[in-house]
Amino acid sequence: MTIVAVTPVETAARSPWYRSALAVFAGLAANAVLSSATDLLLVAVGVFPPLSEFGHPDSFSNSLLLLALLYRTFYGVLGCYLTARLAPQRPMAHSLALGAIGFVISLIGAVATWETWTSWYSLAIIAVTLPSAWLGARSHYGVVSVRTTLLSSPNRKVPRIEDECPGDVQKNA
Secondary structure: OOOOOOOOOOOOOOOOHHHHHHHHHHHHHHHHHHHHHHHHHHHHOOOOOOHHHOOOHHHOOHHHHHHHHHHHHHHHHHHHHHHHHHOOOOHHHHHHHHHHHHHHHHHHHHHHHOOOOOHHHHHHHHHHHHHHHHHHHHHHHHHHHHHHHHHHOOOOOOOOOOOOOOOOOOOOO
16 A cells, blocks of 8 residues: 655745736626626616717717716726735735736727717726726725634624724723
8 A cells, every 4th residue: 555645835935827817817807898798788778879879979978978987997996806816926916917907908098089089088097097906906905804804813802982992092081
């Protein structure tokens, strides 16, 4: 009888590059799919004009463009959160890499449609891209720290608002 000893391989030190690429691609795909699905839903319910008029800026009012900017910004944050969550290491760097890709895509889109499309929308999409990436990664850090705190000490007493916190000035009642 042969005994085989299995030793764990430390994968945290060196992660394959494709896991990083997959994390960034997953965030990009989530953003694209959610944005496109929302566009189609808003067309189906009559909020947005038909798809045949999507290339015509006269079909979109400023309020419709603002709506699109809002949900696309939210989906950008969500996509960057997903990228940070799936990143094998350095979640902020992965999220900002996705933000840089989004920035370049937004810049190319703005240049391509500058004379034909509403300029404030193109500039706004460019402006929110990197802050959305940062916020998505920062949200990941917040979720991780809350999860770590809750899981690391199950018997920990949760402080109440009335309890004195370090650094706070106690008020005399």
